[in-house]
Amino acid sequence: MYDTIQYEVKSNVAWLRLNRPDKLNSFTDQMLKEVTKAVKAAAADEQVRCVVLTGEGRAFCAGQDLESVDEQMDHGEVLRGQYGPMLKAIRQLEKPIVAAVNGVAAGAGFSLALACDFRLLSEHASFLNAFIHVGLIPDSGNLYALTKLVGQAKAAELSILGEKIPADEAVQLGLANRLIAADDWETEVTAFAGRLAMMPTKAIGLIKRSLNAAYELSYDEFLEQEAQGQRAAGLTADHREGVTAFIEKRKPVFIGK
Amino acid sequence: MESFEFIETSLADGVASIVLNRPRQLNSLNRKMVGEILQAMEKFDRDPDARVIVLSGKGRAFSAGADIDEMSQDDPIRLELLNQFSDWDRIANIKKPIIGAVQGFVFGGGFELALCCDSLIAASGTEFSFPEVNLGVMPGAGGTQRLTKLVGRTKALEWIWTGERIPAEEALHHGVINRIVAPELLLEETMKYATRIAAQPPLAIRLIKDSVNKAVDYTLYEGMQYERKNFYLLFASEDQKEGMSAFVEKRKPEYKGK
Structure with a gap:
C-alpha cells in the first residue's frame, strides 16, 4: 500500500514513518502523496486518536530530494500540487499529531515538524532552515509557523543565516516540547503518544x-x-x-x- | 403528510423542514426529487402552521449536483418539451423564508438549489462550485443569473468558467452565505436562526422578502414605489396594531400572522 513510508495503527496511535533512510527520508512526489494519504487515513479511522510522524534511520527528513530538482521544475506548482495538500491534510486533522524528530529535520523536513502540534526531539535531532543555502526561501508553511513560535527576529535569523539548531537550543527557543535522551527515545515517544491517545x-x-x-x-x-x-x-x-x-x-x- | 421518495419533511413550532434524502448519492438531484422539493415547499407555503422553511441535506454533502445519468442522452427538443426548469421558477415564487443549511459539497444543481434559499448557513469546510463547464455545458437552473446578482459578474465569470471549488470563507466574503458554523452545530444553529425568524410577525417577514426580491430586478424608482405599497399594506394587519400597541405599552407583542 505504501512504498516510501510505513503506516501502522497500534493501541489507538497511528505511526507514520518516513521510510527512505538511505536518502535521509527526503521528499519525493511519491512520498508526499503517501504522507498525505496516510494522514487522511488516520483522520478517517475512528480507532486512531493520535498520530506520530517520525523517520526511519538517522534522519527525520532532509527536505526536498534535490536529485529531482532541475531547471524545468516549477517550484510554485510543486508547492501547490504536492506539499500544499499534505500540509492542509495535517492542518485539518482534528486529532493530535506529534513529530517525533529522531534526527536532522532540514528544509521542508523542518517545515513538516513545524506543521505538527508537538515536537519531541531526540538528543540526536537538529533543525536546519536550509533553504537559503540553495538560494530559496523557507516553504511548506515554514515561516507561517516559525514566526509564531519564535517571533519575527529569531525567525529571520534562522532563515537567513540558516545555521544548524541543535536539539537543546531548539527546546530553549520554544521550537520543541521535550528533549529525550537517545536511550529513552522509543519508550518516551510511545508513552507520550499513548497518553494523548487516551485523552478526550x-x-x-x-x-x-x-x-x-x-x-x-x-x-x-x-x-x-x-x-x-x-x-x-x-x-x-x-x-x-x-x-x-x-x-x-x-x-x-x-x-x- | 404524504410520503416522498427522495426527501423527508416535518413541521414543528412554526419551522417546516425539508431534508434531501439520497445521502448515498450525495443528494444528487434528479427531476423527481426537484419535483418533490417543490411540492413540499408549495404545501408548506400554504400551511398556516409553517412560518419558515428549512432546507438541508442528509449525510456528508448538501448536494453534489444534478443526476448526470438522467440527462446525458437528452436532446434540445426533449428538454424544451420537458420544461423541467419550470419547477425551479416555482421554487423562486415561494413566499415564506427559505433557510438553507449546507455542508460538504454544494455543487452544480445543488449550488443552484442553495441559491434559491433566502439565507444560507454553512458548516465550516463546505465547498461550493459550478463544475458544469467540465462536462461541456453550463449551469441551467439559474446559476449564471442568481450567482451574478449576488456577487457581480467578475467573480461569477471566474467561478463558473473555472469550475473551481469555492471555500465557505470565500463564499461568506462575497455574500453568498450568511454565516459559517461548526459542522457539529449546523442544524442546531440553523434551527436557532429559523426559530428566531419564525417568531417575527409573518406578514412583515413575507412582504420584506417580496420587497427585497424586487430590489434585485426593478429599477430603484419602481422598487421604492413597490416597497411603499407593501409598507402601507402592513397597516391593514392585526400584527401592525399589536406590534405598535405592545411597543407603546412596553410589553412583548404576540403576532398571529393576520
Whole structure:
C-alpha cells in the first residue's frame, strides 16, 4: 500500500514513518502523496486518536530530494500540487499529531515538524532552515509557523543565516516540547503518544480548531467560534464522563467521542 | 403528510423542514426529487402552521449536483418539451423564508438549489462550485443569473468558467452565505436562526422578502414605489396594531400572522 513510508495503527496511535533512510527520508512526489494519504487515513479511522510522524534511520527528513530538482521544475506548482495538500491534510486533522524528530529535520523536513502540534526531539535531532543555502526561501508553511513560535527576529535569523539548531537550543527557543535522551527515545515517544491517545480526542480537535482560529479571527468572531466549539465539546460523551468521574472521585475513561 | 421518495419533511413550532434524502448519492438531484422539493415547499407555503422553511441535506454533502445519468442522452427538443426548469421558477415564487443549511459539497444543481434559499448557513469546510463547464455545458437552473446578482459578474465569470471549488470563507466574503458554523452545530444553529425568524410577525417577514426580491430586478424608482405599497399594506394587519400597541405599552407583542 505504501512504498516510501510505513503506516501502522497500534493501541489507538497511528505511526507514520518516513521510510527512505538511505536518502535521509527526503521528499519525493511519491512520498508526499503517501504522507498525505496516510494522514487522511488516520483522520478517517475512528480507532486512531493520535498520530506520530517520525523517520526511519538517522534522519527525520532532509527536505526536498534535490536529485529531482532541475531547471524545468516549477517550484510554485510543486508547492501547490504536492506539499500544499499534505500540509492542509495535517492542518485539518482534528486529532493530535506529534513529530517525533529522531534526527536532522532540514528544509521542508523542518517545515513538516513545524506543521505538527508537538515536537519531541531526540538528543540526536537538529533543525536546519536550509533553504537559503540553495538560494530559496523557507516553504511548506515554514515561516507561517516559525514566526509564531519564535517571533519575527529569531525567525529571520534562522532563515537567513540558516545555521544548524541543535536539539537543546531548539527546546530553549520554544521550537520543541521535550528533549529525550537517545536511550529513552522509543519508550518516551510511545508513552507520550499513548497518553494523548487516551485523552478526550474530540476536545483536542476542537482546541486545535480554536488555536487556528486565534490567528484568523477578530476578537468578537473568535468568541463566537469559541462558544460553538465549547457547545460541541459539551455534547461529547467524554465531557459527561469527565464530570461524572470528578463527582465520583475516580479516574475518567475517555473514548474520544 | 404524504410520503416522498427522495426527501423527508416535518413541521414543528412554526419551522417546516425539508431534508434531501439520497445521502448515498450525495443528494444528487434528479427531476423527481426537484419535483418533490417543490411540492413540499408549495404545501408548506400554504400551511398556516409553517412560518419558515428549512432546507438541508442528509449525510456528508448538501448536494453534489444534478443526476448526470438522467440527462446525458437528452436532446434540445426533449428538454424544451420537458420544461423541467419550470419547477425551479416555482421554487423562486415561494413566499415564506427559505433557510438553507449546507455542508460538504454544494455543487452544480445543488449550488443552484442553495441559491434559491433566502439565507444560507454553512458548516465550516463546505465547498461550493459550478463544475458544469467540465462536462461541456453550463449551469441551467439559474446559476449564471442568481450567482451574478449576488456577487457581480467578475467573480461569477471566474467561478463558473473555472469550475473551481469555492471555500465557505470565500463564499461568506462575497455574500453568498450568511454565516459559517461548526459542522457539529449546523442544524442546531440553523434551527436557532429559523426559530428566531419564525417568531417575527409573518406578514412583515413575507412582504420584506417580496420587497427585497424586487430590489434585485426593478429599477430603484419602481422598487421604492413597490416597497411603499407593501409598507402601507402592513397597516391593514392585526400584527401592525399589536406590534405598535405592545411597543407603546412596553410589553412583548404576540403576532398571529393576520
